[in-house]
Amino acid sequence: MNEQLARSGLHQQIGFALRQASSAVWSDLVATLAPFDLRPQVYATLLIVEANAGCKQQDIADALGIHRPNLVALVDDLVARNLIERSVNAADRRSYSLVLTDEGKAHLDAARAAHKVHEGRIAKALGSAPHSGLIDALTNLAKIGTPR
């Protein structure tokens, strides 16, 4: 941000502070997971399927806070890569039962290790007084990925 620019009060407002912090952290997460060919939502899907073996796509959409149609291509891709297995749910043949494959579990474990490093960067960005105030914390978060 241009330091000469007078304060418009923008970065004191929770909506914009959240937006910028979220954007910065998301970008860092995208870069973190890229070596594993995983987008954040795809990684999250693997986490959810791991913790909820046999869940259906609707469950994942709810957990991610998005709509069902947006999960279709995502799950298709995971199945094509043999990271999850999609089988018809015998009890209710409208839905699928999703489970991690062994390969999916191994891939998730590798990505999780990288994610841990990412969380470390966040902790560092939050500084030594993470509870000193939400705006301060978010302002610091928004600086993730900025050369220091």
Next chain:
Amino acid sequence: MNEQLARSGLHQQIGFALRQASSAVWSDLVATLAPFDLRPQVYATLLIVEANAGCKQQDIADALGIHRPNLVALVDDLVARNLIERSVNAADRRSYSLVLTDEGKAHLDAARAAHKVHEGRIAKALGSAPHSGLIDALTNLAKIGTPR
């Protein structure tokens, strides 16, 4: 989120918590500003121009953390609506000098009143102990707009 769904640890992770909180607050802000025909970034642009009369588009892009091409249509629209005035900067004829019109100032003031109400909703969602922890705060924020 499906309450039956076992915890995948997802909502304990800052990246996803931020994402969901940001999304919820942003949606609330969009709805708040809609009656004024302003998107959040357009409203933010008015705030920046008000606090930095004579600034150029590049300044706004920097403040918003976006790239210059994405501001062109936005500023065009504000000029067409007679909310800001764009005049050639005599000192550097490459750039424009942006200032609020009287109409723009009045429109911004009206929107700002609505924005205050939105901030009240956020304060309420944050609860009475806003500093008790970042994740808790964000989890509460993510519930904005959810029927309680």
Next chain:
DNA sequence: TATTGTTATACTCTATAACTATA
């Protein structure tokens, strides 16, 4: 050379409507 604004373009994420198959 570097910067400002611009145009054209593309990608990600998310939303809605309508279909199918099952219940």
Next chain:
DNA sequence: TATAGTTATAGAGTATAACAATA
């Protein structure tokens, strides 16, 4: 009727490359 998955489509928001005008 309602639900799960799907298809097609649309919209916001942001990104990059390349150009003209100006410095």
